[in-house]
Amino acid sequence: MEIKEYLKKQAEYINKKINEFIPSGRPEKLFDAMAYSLTAGGKRIRPVLILEAAKAVGKENIDEIVDIAVASEFIHTYSLIHDDLPAMDDDDLRRGKPTCHRVYGEAIAILAGDGLQSYAFEIISKNKAVSPDKLLKVINLLAHGTGIYGMVGGQAADILHEKENSFNDIQFIHTHKTAKFIQSCCQIGAVLADADEKEEEALKNYGFYIGLAFQIWDDILDEIGDEEKLGKKTKKDREKNKLTYPSIYGLEKSKKIAKDYVEKAINEINILKNPEILQEIAKYIISREV
Numbered sequence: 199m200e201i202k203e204y205l206k207k208q209a210e211y212i213n214k215k216i217n218e219f220i221p222s223g224r225p226e227k228l229f230d231a232m233a234y235s236l237t238a239g240g241k242r243i244r245p246v247l248i249l250e251a252a253k254a255v256g257k258e259n260i261d262e263i264v265d266i267a268v269a270s271e272f273i274h275t276y277s278l279i280h281d282d283l284p285a286m287d288d289d290d291l292r293r294g295k296p297t298c299h300r301v302y303g304e305a306i307a308i309l310a311g312d313g314l315q316s317y318a319f320e321i322i323s324k325n326k327a328v329s330p331d332k333l334l335k336v337i338n339l340l341a342h343g344t345g346i347y348g349m350v351g352g353q354a355a356d357i358l359h360e361k362e363n364s365f366n367d368i369q370f371i372h373t374h375k376t377a378k379f380i381q382s383c384c385q386i387g388a389v390l391a392d393a394d395e396k397e398e399e400a401l402k403n404y405g406f407y408i409g410l411a412f413q414i415w416d417d418i419l420d421e422i423g424d425e426e427k428l429g430k431k432t433k434k435d436r437e438k439n440k441l442t443y444p445s446i447y448g449l450e451k452s453k454k455i456a457k458d459y460v461e462k463a464i465n466e467i468n469i470l471k472n473p474e475i476l477q478e479i480a481k482y483i484i485s486r487e488v
């Protein structure tokens with residue numbers, strides 16, 4: 199099976215599991231907003247990476263850790279809702295559909311994002327199959343990769359550049375906004391599969407390299423991608439004064455840098471029991487159209 203088809207199948211599995219974890223309650227509008235964004239599509243690459251990293255180290259029983267994979271998508275969804283807000287990217291469309299704040303209003307969209315984030319950690323805390331010390335490590339990795347030393351820090355740096363021109367370090371932005379979350383997903387998979395030190399380090403490095411490649415490719419798609427497929431018709435990053443690889447290095451050099459990161463990622467995980475699917479995912483990242 200081709201990797202694109204395989205990823206589609208895995209995303210369908212994740213979608214089924216996400217549906218099982220969608221919370222309900224009052225006020226209905228808040229819960230509707232969370233469900234709306236959770237079910238609006240997406241590649242589900244972060245949960246897939248958690249599961250594939252675990253499989254690469256030899257874990258077979260994936261069902262017992264899928265809730266943790268689902269939780270990562272709750273966090274990703276929160277970040278997208280907040281990223282689309284008028285105070286941040288001010289986008290009307292996400293994945294081809296009206297953004298959360300466009301449908302539910304800004305206040306509810308902010309709260310839906312907040313709710314998704316805290317509920318993600320609630321889901322993880324309820325896992326019964328993984329030992330408490332391992333769950334603690336998972337929580338630490340996820341909070342670290344998505345919080346002030348990861349995604350939130352990177353997003354702040356990105357916004358400071360866009361709105362004030364006061365932050366000019368693209369490597370910092372890419373590393374923190376995108377790579378650290380992806381890295382933590384790969385490391386979480388390692389922890390959940392009882393990886394030894396070397397295996398965990400390899401997956402950590404793999405995650406970092408594909409995370410950087412992923413963001414560079416995202417910048418490239420923003421320049422040359424099909425708006426219809428990408429599901430957005432708003433201003434390009436370049437027009438928003440965002441720091442992007444193509445704006446600094448040009449398209450060809452950016453592609454070459456992304457390719458080099460992918461090669462590094464592939465080599466890192468040669469020591470694993472089953473590295474093949476992760477290696478295919480690395481290659482897919484710099485060939486994807488969405």
Ligand code: GRG
Binds near residue numbers: 240243278375412
């Ligand atoms: C608001 C704290 C906060 C963070 C926002 C996710 C994010 C950080 C910003 C979105 C803009 C962007 C280009 C971020 C880089 C990471 C990225 C490429 C996100 C999009 O993730 P995909 O491609 O999206 O996995 P899908 O739709 O497939 O889930």
